[in-house]
Amino acid sequence: MKITFYGHASLGIEVGGKHILVDPYISANPQAAHIDIAALKADYILLTHAHGDHILDVEAIAKRTNAVIVSNAEIAGYYAQKGFQSHPMNHGGSWNFDFGKVKYVNAIHSSSFPDGINGGNPGGFVIEGEHKNIYIAGDTALTMDMKLIPMRTQLDLAIFPIGDNFTMDVDDAIIAADFVACDKILGIHYDTFGYIKINHEEAIKKFFDKGKDLMLLEIGTAIEL
Numbered sequence: 001m002k003i004t005f006y007g008h009a010s011l012g013i014e015v016g017g018k019h020i021l022v023d024p025y026i027s028a029n030p031q032a033a034h035i036d037i038a039a040l041k042a043d044y045i046l047l048t049h050a051h052g053d054h055i056l057d058v059e060a061i062a063k064r065t066n067a068v069i070v071s072n073a074e075i076a077g078y079y080a081q082k083g084f085q086s087h088p089m090n091h092g093g094s095w096n097f098d099f100g101k102v103k104y105v106n107a108i109h110s111s112s113f114p115d116g117i118n119g120g121n122p123g124g125f126v127i128e129g130e131h132k133n134i135y136i137a138g139d140t141a142l143t144m145d146m147k148l149i150p151m152r153t154q155l156d157l158a159i160f161p162i163g164d165n166f167t168m169d170v171d172d173a174i175i176a177a178d179f180v181a182c183d184k185i186l187g188i189h190y191d192t193f194g195y196i197k198i199n200h201e202e203a204i205k206k207f208f209d210k211g212k213d214l215m216l217l218e219i220g221t222a223i224e225l
Helices: 058-065 073-081 143-153 172-180 201-211
Strands: 002-005 011-015 019-021 042-044 069-070 087-088 095-099 100-106 123-129 130-134 157-162 185-186 213-215 220-225
Touching: 002 185, 011 123, 011 130, 042 058, 042 095, 069 073, 073 087, 087 095, 100 143, 143 172, 157 172, 172 185, 172 201, 201 213
Parallel strands: 019 042, 042 069, 069 087, 130 157, 157 185, 185 213
Antiparallel strands: 002 011, 002 220, 011 019, 095 100, 100 123, 123 130
């Protein structure tokens, strides 16, 4: 399983011979100006919620790639009405795709499209594929529901927002790592806007002091599990 960071909360995942994009907000992010969305491969696009900084490039990419948009029922239905392929999910439900198993789990946040249409309830994803398991928390506060995840799935990586103001901060993300029983963390949703700027060295040290590994990837770089 290969995971590429495209800035903000945008990720590319290669698993089971398929290409997955998560929350593609790339073309309007100056920090990701070197990423060409026309060159990105996508068999599936996973969306945690409907905010503009998570769905900006969905239609452009899905139109070109014919990717299947996977999200909650409201978001999937929104795109289905526009003629895109979609797969609706809801909290607690899972589905075996051709690349692996995906479960839609709880997140505490808000969710509406930029045009004001209801985006349903936000969520996160637990993905199991190629004998590796990851948890993409989405935009969320720290929540006790995270403790449910290791009851079903032993994680190899947890992907957490750490920018504060709109989501968890670094200290809450450390607690979240304990809740999901995973010490290998990929940080997202930081530095893009003034509200979510973080001190990288301080964040990494806080995780290290708790016996955990926080990765803050350069945009366009990848890790392999």
